[in-house]
Amino acid sequence: MSKKKKVEEEKVEEVLKDEQKQENQEKEKEETIEEKMIKIEADLEDWKGAYARKNAEFQNFTKRKQNELEEFRKYASEKVILKVLEAVDNLERGVAASVETKDFDSLVKGVEMTLSQMHGIMNTEGVEAIEAIGKEYDPYLHQAVMTENCEDIDNDHIVMELQKGYKMKDRVIRPSMVKVCKK
Numbered sequence: 001m002s003k004k005k006k007v008e009e010e011k012v013e014e015v016l017k018d019e020q021k022q023e024n025q026e027k028e029k030e031e032t033i034e035e036k037m038i039k040i041e042a043d044l045e046d047w048k049g050a051y052a053r054k055n056a057e058f059q060n061f062t063k064r065k066q067n068e069l070e071e072f073r074k075y076a077s078e079k080v081i082l083k084v085l086e087a088v089d090n091l092e093r094g095v096a097a098s099v100e101t102k103d104f105d106s107l108v109k110g111v112e113m114t115l116s117q118m119h120g121i122m123n124t125e126g127v128e129a130i131e132a133i134g135k136e137y138d139p140y141l142h143q144a145v146m147t148e149n150c151e152d153i154d155n156d157h158i159v160m161e162l163q164k165g166y167k168m169k170d171r172v173i174r175p176s177m178v179k180v181c182k183k
Contacts, residue, residue, distance in 0.1 A: 083121045090114045122166075130165035132158045132176040141165060141172060146179040153181040 094110030097103075122128070130141050137144060137156045148159050158178045165176030 080121070080125060083124075084118070087114050087117045087121065090117065126169040127166050127173070128168075130167055130172070130176050132161040132165065132178050134158065137178070137180045141167075141175055142178045142180075143175040144180045145177050147182040148179055149183055150181045155181060155183045157181050 090110065091114050094107055094114065097110070098107035132142060134153075135158055136154075137158055142158065142165065145162060146160075150159055153159055157180070158176075159181050160179040161176055162179065163177040165172065166174050
């Protein structure tokens with residue numbers, strides 16, 4: 001063989017090797033893309049599973065807190081009711097004693113003591129009466145149900161309290177029902 005042919009054959013072999021190399025590299029690239037896709041899909045499934053678990057945990061937490069809140073609301077007034085029951089017991093004992101003895105004065109005294117006990121319970125719970133008579137009418141504290149023209153009382157001042165109002169820790173829980181002077 002001549003040198004020229006040998007060189008040409010070597011060139012052809014080199015070109016064939018280069019083409020084969022490129023084909024191998026392209027196959028490797030295709031494989032790496034496929035591998036990457038498989039990995040991404042696996043990661044996606046992991047994320048979906050984690051999301052589903054966290055979502056379920058959150059829903060369980062929400063339900064648990066809602067149940068706890070309902071339970072709290074159900075029995076929130078228990079301590080106050082126990083205090084009121086003491087006053088009810090005292091009223092029942094007073095009525096029973098007055099029926100036996102027919103003593104009206106001791107019944108009145110027992111009712112006064114029970115009323116004092118109820119006021120004490122209200123004070124410990126932060127409930128206080130709203131002052132009304134002689135005060136200027138305030139729609140946030142008072143509910144005007146009647147008006148009267150009084151010469152000796154200023155306009156928009158309260159003449160009479162028909163029902164006491166109460167505040168609990170600076171919040172009005174029942175406004176006073178009042179008669180207001182209107183000129």
